[in-house]
Amino acid sequence: MVQAIKRIMELNQLQRSFLEYTAALFREGFLDSQFSQLYQLQDESNPEFVVEVVSLFFEDSERLINDLSRALDQTIVDFRKIDAHVHQLKGSSSSIGAQRVKNSCVSFRNFCEAQNIEECSKCLQQVKQEYLLIKNKLEALFQLEKQIVAAGGAINMVEWML
């Protein structure tokens, strides 16, 4: 009996941590409401939907960031190509609600238009930084989620959806 109560309390603690962690991510602008929308599309028939889409985002972003590094390293910089890459990254980050990454892409595109290599390099660093930050945070979030599910709980996003 005591064991059961202990387990329920542990689960509660995990769920509270999850809620607090997510709330902070929203509050600090790392995520926007599009992220909650993803959970609306997750159900018993697609229980891994959010993780799948976010994983695609990670793959996409890493590829694009590499392409951008290489493009900026060229002797003759192709700004149209760079703009195309940034446009893609802006799109995918927007689609999963990675707000800070998306915003850094917006600045990036402005400097692309101005064809300013130095500023573009700075933007790339900024994008990289924001990407790594959100990657770490989302991975931590999914870890928490796993623990909750393992402890017999479930994530009901509707309750905390903004």
Next chain:
Amino acid sequence: MGMTTADSQFHVLAVDDSLIDRKLIERLLKTSSYQVTTVDSGSKALEFLGLNENDRNTPNETSVSPEIHQEVEVNLVITDYCMPGMTGYDLLKKIKESSSLKNIPVVIMSSENIPSRISRCMEEGAEEFFLKPVRLSDVNKLKPHLMRTKCCKNIQNQENQENNQSPEIQLQTAQSNNNNKRKAVDEGISPDRTRPRYNGFTLVSN
């Protein structure tokens, strides 16, 4: 049921070069109980619709194409605007210029809110223009466009079936419903299934 407007019968073709966005739109549409096919380019979309990219509208073609389309009937096309090669706008144009496809409603999605782009698309015949990221509330706006085409389609079917004398659905006017029944009872026969009356109709399934 002879005739049903179940959502599972609606087939939507989604076009987007972004894998993430294709996954998203697919889930959005499936959640709304639509059948979904996704392709990553405008040319693949045209291929799926049974239209060769270089096709022009010839009189002969119109009689052939509809039969092919029966196999892969598409009730709505939703496409991204910005795509390499053929843009969503180009695709929209090709569909509206095709005598076999022009009645398929087309919806455009774009990450950029450019008024001139939006009006250009609407002028070309797009039903809706959604800003990305697309949400469930946007997808809910598709229903009326789909219902409209399905409705017209069923009238067409009914007229065809009447000619074949083997209708599966019966159309009756809301007002004359009672009259028909009374008449049938009086005459001691079951409601005439081969002579539907329809003006200001309701659809009745058996």
